[in-house]
Amino acid sequence: MTKDFLCLTDWNLKDLEAIFDLTRELKEKQKRGEEHHLLRGKTLGMIFEKSSTRTRISFEVGMYQLGGHALFLSSATTQMGRGEPIKDTGRVMSGYLDAIMIRTFSQEAVEELARWSDIPVINGLTDTYHPCQLMADLYTVIEHKGNYRDLTYCWIGDGNNMANSWINAAAVFGFELRVATPEDYRPDPAVVERARKLGARVSYYTEPLEAARGAQVLNTDVWASMGQEDEQRERAKAFAGFQINRETIKAAAPDCVVMHCLPAHRDEEITDEVMESAHSIVFAQAENRLHVQKAILATLMR
Ligand code: CP
Ligand code: NVA
Numbered sequence: 286m287t288k289d290f291l292c293l294t295d296w297n298l299k300d301l302e303a304i305f306d307l308t309r310e311l312k313e314k315q316k317r318g319e320e321h322h323l324l325r326g327k328t329l330g331m332i333f334e335k336s337s338t339r340t341r342i343s344f345e346v347g348m349y350q351l352g353g354h355a356l357f358l359s360s361a362t363t364q365m366g367r368g369e370p371i372k373d374t375g376r377v378m379s380g381y382l383d384a385i386m387i388r389t390f391s392q393e394a395v396e397e398l399a400r401w402s403d404i405p406v407i408n409g410l411t412d413t414y415h416p417c418q419l420m421a422d423l424y425t426v427i428e429h430k431g432n433y434r435d436l437t438y439c440w441i442g443d444g445n446n447m448a449n450s451w452i453n454a455a456a457v458f459g460f461e462l463r464v465a466t467p468e469d470y471r472p473d474p475a476v477v478e479r480a481r482k483l484g485a486r487v488s489y490y491t492e493p494l495e496a497a498r499g500a501q502v503l504n505t506d507v508w509a510s511m512g513q514e515d516e517q518r519e520r521a522k523a524f525a526g527f528q529i530n531r532e533t534i535k536a537a538a539p540d541c542v543v544m545h546c547l548p549a550h551r552d553e554e555i556t557d558e559v560m561e562s563a564h565s566i567v568f569a570q571a572e573n574r575l576h577v578q579k580a581i582l583a584t585l586m587r
Contacts, residue, residue: 288399289408290405290408291395294483296457298458298459301457304577304584308577308579311576312576320352322351322352323352323583324353324586327348327353328348328382329348330384331345331386331388332386333387333409334365334388334390336511339571340417340574343574344578344582347578351583353586356382371394371397371398376401379402379404384404385406387409389410389411395411407581413473415446417578417581418450419447419450421571421574421576422573425569426502428573434459436502437462437463437501438460438462438501439463439496441493441504441533441554442527442554443506443510443520444471444473447504447506448464449473451464452476455486456487461487464488464489464490464496465493465527466490466491466527469523470520470524472489493533494533499536500538501540501542503533503544504544505527507548508524508550509521524553528556529543529555529559530556531556531558541564543555543562543564543566544566545565
């Protein structure tokens, strides 16, 4: 187990499965209204350089439910936004806080922060990865399908931070993953190559229906991620056809589940009809951010 939670492949299967076990325990306690103050008196600093609804709320509420406290730190109103170096920020924050959650652009910046911090650093999304989301996603699959194994997963859309994280998850958890993206929007080649070396069973497609055939778990995300707003129009053209819709559901397994990390652009990457259908587990997935991250926090901070 490493000090930090930056990337799924930094962790081994046993430790990640222990997080799922703790998630189950904490979720049951929370639903029964039982106190579970595992982090009494501890403080999490939450640095945001990008917008957030789910990540901010679930980490802040999660810390409260664990008996601790969370601080919202916007880069715009701290000295980080005025250029204070990460190596100084990390050492200063280590003197006040018990852990840091950071959402920013570059994965390297998060890794640098972790290097200069004595306390755990959690990746709350970078341009490259979104590991906490993946843990919530797989936990939600476990809840709906009994376990995450022996299922075929299909990604349709952009080869972005979420696609990269699914590829990492395939490497660590061992399931079969099919990734369908337009030719020019494939996942990061370095991520693909590393997963291949780790023995991941991932195949790459440019035809979404072919990738979806018989899959039990369908997944997508926005065509333009945070920071790519200027490319929205050109991307909308490139991704036409990379939508989860009625046809995709027909091609997939009859009991398939549909996932989306949210926020979604209805009738772009996913139709409103599918979002609202019985196949969709997107809101359970969103809620599980809270439960899984509490387990991640407790694992790192206790
Ligand atoms: N899925 C997710 O991370 O949502 P937010 O951007 O709202 O935090
Ligand atoms: N790929 C999206 C995920 C948002 C949770 C983004 O980075 O904006």
